[in-house]
Amino acid sequence: MMPFEYLRAGNEADALQAAADRPDARFIAGGTNLLDLMKLGIERPPQLIDIGGLDLRTMAETPDGGLRIGALVTNAELAAHPLVRARYPLLSQAILAGASGQLRNKATTGGNLLQRTRCYYFYDPASPCNKREPGTGCAAIGGFNRIMAILGTSAHCIASHPSDMAVAMRALDARVETRQRDGQMEVRALDALYRLPGETPHIDHTLAPGELITAVVLPAPLNGRQRYRKVRDRASYAFALVSVAATLAVEDGMIVQAAMAFGGVAPMPWRDRTAEALLIGQTPSQALFERCADAVTAEAQGQGGNDFKITLLRRTLAACLTDLTGNVP
Amino acid sequence: MTEAIVKMDTPFADSLLDRVPAPLVGTELPRIDGPRKVTGTARYAAEHFPDGLVHGVLLRAPFGCGRITKVDPAEALAMPGVLAVIRDERMVRNGGGFAGAAAPVQGVEEVAYFGQPIGLVVADSLERARAAALCVRLTFETAPGVFDMVASRETALPPTDDIFGLFLIHTEQGDVAHAASEASALVDAVWQTPSQSHAAMEPHASVAIWQDGQLTLHGSYQSPVVTRDQLATVMGLEPTQVRILSPFVGGGFGGKLGVMPEAVAAAIAAQQLGRPVKVVMTRQQVFEMTGRRPMTYQRLRLGADAAGQLTLVQHDTITDQLTGEVFFEPAGLATHLLYAGANRQVDHKVVRTNKLLGVSMRAPGEAVGQLALECAMDELAEALNLDPIEFRLRNEPERHPETGVPFSSRALVACLKQGAARFGWPTRSRDPGAFRDGEWLVGYGMSSAARGNLFGPSRARVRIEGDGRVTVETEMTDIGTGTYTILAQIVADLLGVELAQVDVRLGDTDDPASAGSGGSWGATTSGSAVYAACSELRVRLAAAAGAPVDAITLAGGVLTAPGIRRPITDLVGNGLAVEGVAQPGESNTRLNQTSYGAHFCEVRVHAVTGEMRVARWSSVFAAGRILNLKTATSQAIGGIVLGIGGALTEELIHDPRSGKVVNRDLGEYHVAVHADIPAIDVHFLEERDSVANPLLAKGVGELGVCGAGAAVANAVYNATGVRVREFPITLDKLLHGLPPLTSATSRT
Numbered sequence A: 001m002m003p004f005e006y007l008r009a010g011n012e013a014d015a016l017q018a019a020a021d022r023p024d025a026r027f028i029a030g031g032t033n034l035l036d037l038m039k040l041g042i043e044r045p046p047q048l049i050d051i052g053g054l055d056l057r058t059m060a061e062t063p064d065g066g067l068r069i070g071a072l073v074t075n076a077e078l079a080a081h082p083l084v085r086a087r088y089p090l091l092s093q094a095i096l097a098g099a100s101g102q103l104r105n106k107a108t109t110g111g112n113l114l115q116r117t118r119c120y121y122f123y124d125p126a127s128p129c130n131k132r133e134p135g136t137g138c139a140a141i142g143g144f145n146r147i148m149a150i151l152g153t154s155a156h157c158i159a160s161h162p163s164d165m166a167v168a169m170r171a172l173d174a175r176v177e178t179r180q181r182d183g184q185m186e187v188r189a190l191d192a193l194y195r196l197p198g199e200t201p202h203i204d205h206t207l208a209p210g211e212l213i214t215a216v217v218l219p220a221p222l223n224g225r226q227r228y229r230k231v232r233d234r235a236s237y238a239f240a241l242v243s244v245a246a247t248l249a250v251e252d253g254m255i256v257q258a259a260m261a262f263g264g265v266a267p268m269p270w271r272d273r274t275a276e277a278l279l280i281g282q283t284p285s286q287a288l289f290e291r292c293a294d295a296v297t298a299e300a301q302g303q304g305g306n307d308f309k310i311t312l313l314r315r316t317l318a319a320c321l322t323d324l325t326g327n328v329p
Numbered sequence B: 001m002t003e004a005i006v007k008m009d010t011p012f013a014d015s016l017l018d019r020v021p022a023p024l025v026g027t028e029l030p031r032i033d034g035p036r037k038v039t040g041t042a043r044y045a046a047e048h049f050p051d052g053l054v055h056g057v058l059l060r061a062p063f064g065c066g067r068i069t070k071v072d073p074a075e076a077l078a079m080p081g082v083l084a085v086i087r088d089e090r091m092v093r094n095g096g097g098f099a100g101a102a103a104p105v106q107g108v109e110e111v112a113y114f115g116q117p118i119g120l121v122v123a124d125s126l127e128r129a130r131a132a133a134l135c136v137r138l139t140f141e142t143a144p145g146v147f148d149m150v151a152s153r154e155t156a157l158p159p160t161d162d163i164f165g166l167f168l169i170h171t172e173q174g175d176v177a178h179a180a181s182e183a184s185a186l187v188d189a190v191w192q193t194p195s196q197s198h199a200a201m202e203p204h205a206s207v208a209i210w211q212d213g214q215l216t217l218h219g220s221y222q223s224p225v226v227t228r229d230q231l232a233t234v235m236g237l238e239p240t241q242v243r244i245l246s247p248f249v250g251g252g253f254g255g256k257l258g259v260m261p262e263a264v265a266a267a268i269a270a271q272q273l274g275r276p277v278k279v280v281m282t283r284q285q286v287f288e289m290t291g292r293r294p295m296t297y298q299r300l301r302l303g304a305d306a307a308g309q310l311t312l313v314q315h316d317t318i319t320d321q322l323t324g325e326v327f328f329e330p331a332g333l334a335t336h337l338l339y340a341g342a343n344r345q346v347d348h349k350v351v352r353t354n355k356l357l358g359v360s361m362r363a364p365g366e367a368v369g370q371l372a373l374e375c376a377m378d379e380l381a382e383a384l385n386l387d388p389i390e391f392r393l394r395n396e397p398e399r400h401p402e403t404g405v406p407f408s409s410r411a412l413v414a415c416l417k418q419g420a421a422r423f424g425w426p427t428r429s430r431d432p433g434a435f436r437d438g439e440w441l442v443g444y445g446m447s448s449a450a451r452g453n454l455f456g457p458s459r460a461r462v463r464i465e466g467d468g469r470v471t472v473e474t475e476m477t478d479i480g481t482g483t484y485t486i487l488a489q490i491v492a493d494l495l496g497v498e499l500a501q502v503d504v505r506l507g508d509t510d511d512p513a514s515a516g517s518g519g520s521w522g523a524t525t526s527g528s529a530v531y532a533a534c535s536e537l538r539v540r541l542a543a544a545a546g547a548p549v550d551a552i553t554l555a556g557g558v559l560t561a562p563g564i565r566r567p568i569t570d571l572v573g574n575g576l577a578v579e580g581v582a583q584p585g586e587s588n589t590r591l592n593q594t595s596y597g598a599h600f601c602e603v604r605v606h607a608v609t610g611e612m613r614v615a616r617w618s619s620v621f622a623a624g625r626i627l628n629l630k631t632a633t634s635q636a637i638g639g640i641v642l643g644i645g646g647a648l649t650e651e652l653i654h655d656p657r658s659g660k661v662v663n664r665d666l667g668e669y670h671v672a673v674h675a676d677i678p679a680i681d682v683h684f685l686e687e688r689d690s691v692a693n694p695l696l697a698k699g700v701g702e703l704g705v706c707g708a709g710a711a712v713a714n715a716v717y718n719a720t721g722v723r724v725r726e727f728p729i730t731l732d733k734l735l736h737g738l739p740p741l742t743s744a745t746s747r748t
């Protein structure tokens, strides 16, 4: 870990001012990701602005029946919140499927969204990595790539986004509220927070320097049932190989609403509106689910070691849809 | 001081432990060191803070093969608090072996594997040292290395050393080729096991202190005497100039047997700087610069006649290791003796690769060897249309099938039968995929277990103080296994004192040397030394009381004999001390000594995703006298957990282009976690092995892992019909054989 200056912000304005004064500073919330990366010398911020004392730890219902989640609400609090468990069980399931009890007690909503990839080579400064050091190459291509992405990758980076929470939020149409350095509030859909690697995999997201996430807002939930299904290498404490977040409403034997997001397979929580549209107005059937899986994986590309994710994604998706619609022919 | 020697030249018909009126030995006594551990008063190596302490961080080679041509420490040295960047030819490149005083390979220029230690940065705080380590600039020349063992297997050669005759390199009887051509059923396939990491909770850590030409090192070592001797050789010192203290060790599993790079670096730095130096490895360093279980490529060829009798047992292993290192993974160890069969071959070869040092890891050879052998047995049983237990029963040898030597005790058959009954084996269907519960495919699997019992020289001093307290001192360690407790139990029973009156001091090389913790022999060797000392103390007490020793009973601090009743404190004067010595003898070599067991498990495989969950487990073991049922059971469970991990999750992954360890933390090196492990039923059979040692006990520590993974793999097959022969059986390897989606997702 390189030496750094540590500041503790008392309120939002202080935090934004501190960030405006220090263009290379980083916010630190739970620290469960940033500190690990700093210890390994992967992140070397000259200053840390601790936002732990900010008043961003509340959850409140919005007038339209949604939920505003403060950026500092911990993963443990969020998963256990009665409103979340009642209306967004998908989100609860996703969070509880991630990390460990201790980590979830520290991890925050904002920090979870911005956690960096778990690509093995990103984690070792001795390996070439375009995300860590632009222009050095990508050691995962041609290397051990079992956990890498199959969708949305580029020739420069094939890393996947590791979050479970963000996948659930993407299926729930979450929006992210931020404040710019000048105090200006911004709202963007969750997918607009992330970017695909393209030729600049070192830039994970669209936040401007010093832009602070203040809250995540969930709209009122869709009707119907929700499910988060995470497939991993051991029963707990492992990142998703593949995960599926789905919410589905069936009326009179017909699918009337569907939203799905996928984890472990892409550089960001992945969503495929074409595949969702395929389901609407249809009677649930295995054939339909397979068509849906075809659509989701149409562009999927393996790297050898992760080819199995294509099959696994198809199977997990179909199983999840079966689960949500009951027994289907 | 008086020495009392027990040498195992003849069987020990009668153990004093069987004459204790209300013995503690054998009970489920909780660990006596438990309270110190849970209150944090048990100090581990890194928890020492001598005055003037400074901190070292090891530098690593960022490439897989070649040499360092230049090191520029300028930037690091200019950083605040940085004291030195040390590169010293005495530093070790590889860790030390598990026995002997020979120095491990030294040097800081030649690089044989990715992550190799190549220097040490020292600063006044850990953080500053770690930051400076990031700023040391290296220039290096890479050379082509060998990173893929399987691709290079044609270059495999026989190992150069048979490790004191313990690892048989090549044995053969009869004519295997002919037997193969004649067999009515044959299995001939290759099983592969990956590199594994010991992944002990406590990282390797050393605090080195020099004073008046004497080096004291607080370290985390399983066998401090071995570490001391190697460290002395490396440093050019006499062993008497070095003292190692390892009273508490947070797990070892074989990864802390010989001296490791951090101890040598700390000793050199402390010498150079004239102040105490602490070096604690990061988790990443533990994974990439200590040691690993080598990977194996095992060909098993088993053949049987129509009656289900094995006619052919062939086990050829290729494994990998750094050039010049003698250790190899002796995967055929149990194959020598587990089953009958006239035509046999066990062979080992080694490919020299540029990957982290291969070292012993819990049940070296036997863990991965039985993984393959017991899967092959399952396949052959199926080919013969025999129940796998029945098949094993038909091939139970009367004597050692290669040497004809009798077994000292062998209860494999009883383990198989009782295990089958405890588990409910008869309800199993022999057809794979026959049993389904919703989306889960359910399978049962079983395997045998065998672990050779070893015995080696060990010493312990036992002193009865004038006030009746008893102290045990030996260099032996407790690596989480329960040594403190069992030694106190043996003393309490043999000298008739309360447990609370016994103090056990371990892990100090200034105390009598032991055999160390390793090879499942720690309890029996150190326990036998304590036994030797206590039996001599009984003779002395009897003499002091004027009674024949055979007539005395010691209990509650009082010696009784016909017409005599004397408190022990009356008999010891200012104190009585004896150094007990346990020595192996002829009886250890005349008969084959092995601990046995059988594992049974239920594994559920998700029909859609291939996720596997071990749902139920029973194991039965026979390992001579069980000294403490609780610690022995914990050892068995720990071994089984390691076996489950080896079957399903654990793999130290090397980059195919550089040998680099890819998954260097506990987030990505997947040991089985609690949620992966069901309640584990462990049962020990009542057994005494009079040939093994005066305790009549055999080794337990490594027995649990032997065969455990095979039971899992066989259950996975029984559930799915898929045989995966490349471990670990991760779900991607099952996908191709799972039911098609339509039937997989249906819940009826």
Ligand SMILES: Cc1cc2nc3c(=O)[nH]c(=O)nc-3n(C[C@H](O)[C@H](O)[C@H](O)COP(=O)(O)OP(=O)(O)OC[C@H]3O[C@@H](n4cnc5c(N)ncnc54)[C@H](O)[C@@H]3O)c2cc1C
Pocket: A026, A027, A028, A029, A030, A031, A032, A033, A034, A035, A036, A051, A071, A075, A097, A098, A099, A100, A103, A106, A107, A108, A109, A110, A111, A112, A113, A114, A115, A162, A163, A164, A165, A211, A212, A213, A214, A237, A238, A239, A240, B667
């Ligand atoms: C061993 C291990 C296993 C894990 N397993 C899982 C898993 O299975 N599933 C899963 O989803 N996650 C997993 N995690 C990741 C964990 O969820 C994240 O580390 C955690 O959510 C990050 O939150 P934090 O508050 O600690 O973030 P920090 O480490 O404090 O910050 C992370 C990043 O976010 C930035 N940041 C934080 N808050 C804000 C804000 N309000 N505005 C702007 N920027 C901000 C920081 O500058 C930093 O770049 C695991 C982590 C570990 C260590």
Ligand code: SF4
Pocket: A117, A119, A120, A121, A122, A128, A129, A130, A131, A132, A137, A138, A139, A140, A141, A148, A156, A157, A158, A159, A201
């Ligand atoms: S996949 Fe991305 S993060 Fe991983 S090594 Fe390549 S560039 Fe780096």
